[in-house]
Amino acid sequence: DEFGAVHGLVVAAAIFQDVMPPDKLPMAVWDRTLQVNLTGTYLANRAFGSRMAKRGAGSIVNIASIAALGSMPVHAYGTSKAAVVHLTFNLAGEWGRAGVRVNCVSPGSTLVPRVEERLKSGRYAADPGTFTALGRIVRPNEVAEAIEFLVSDRASAITGVNLVVDAGWHVAGTWAQHGGVRPAPSQGGPSRA
Template identity: 50%
Template sequence: MSESSLVVVVGGAHGIGAATCQVMAERGWRVAVVDRDLAAAEQLATSLGAQAYGVDVTDHAAIDALVQQVHARQGAVRALVVASGAFQAVLAPQDVDAALWDQVFAVNVHGLYRLNVAFGLHMVAQGGGSIVNVASVTGSAGAPTHAYAPSKSAVITLSRNLACEWGHAGVRVNTVSPGVTLVKRILDRWATGGGTRATSDPASHAALMRCVDPVEVARGIYFLASEDASAITGVDLPIDAGWLAASGWEMYGGARRATAKSEETV
């Protein structure tokens, strides 16, 4: 892909999506910033010399219109990043009602899938492209988010399916799975004491003993979208500061320094 290739970032006005827009622009890509929050998308696009579009990913007709608008205005799309997402509080299973379940899946699965298909078919026709979908570490491990975590498992699986469906045409489809990422939504929640995690220090549960910066996720997305990952498709890349790696250490007291010595011999 040339330096002037076009990337469409859905959910691009905030958090990981915004960081991705910035990283891609810095590395020479033309960027289409897409978000339900059109005002924020326009503000970011102006700062990057990019184009902004508004879309509700639960509106399939709007997705089809978006594809046509982007192609008419900016030309062929070489990469799609889907960073839009619906979140949920930690709830007991019986408290996850049908409305919440449907909302989470409408955005995280149905909307993402329709975006992949709508843009992906154009990539197939043009003979290549790359799609990166933002999943979550909760999609690969148990978590008390009984709608959100299964939706992210679905994102990983459908991405692998599309990678196999379109690989013959040179279209690659991958996912990234962020861990606890320091986006504004999480920072605001912690600042007001509204966190839903039992631990007061989520960084202690990762091998690197820290959380993830949005730009670190964006760099992983850039890698998968770029020709540097030309032989990589159908994979899920955790960007979690080692949270998944350390999860099995919880029964031994959690991640710790490598110099610590066990008091027992197993």
């Protein structure tokens, strides 16, 4: 009640993790990543979505990631964001008849300061834009416009959708910017150097 009527909600709970194989991933990183990315998203949806449902109207957009849809060496992050996508589907079914739409946006690599820094410092094995169908990474305003559309009444018949905004990265391969798929440890495959 302290917030008044909530008509739209964007849930962008997220922390990232470093690229590492699962046997090197500390459980504390796994737990914290799922706590922030999944549990944080769930709690925000529960608090505001139930209020929207009681009022009979509302729109929620959860932010997931392209990491939810493909294989990437960010195991905790990808798993948490895949769960956000599935949570979105479940809540869309739960609250749809109450007039609440719940959707999700999954951005690919987006030209935000953290990504710009990684590009400049060489932390990526390759420029992620070279592996997208459009030959570039996503601009922040493109993600914002997708979110704005889904929250708005222009999307009044859309619920339970995961809108991928990735410049065609998903169709071009998600491991590429990280140097490709790792060989099995016992195979001693080629180096990624």
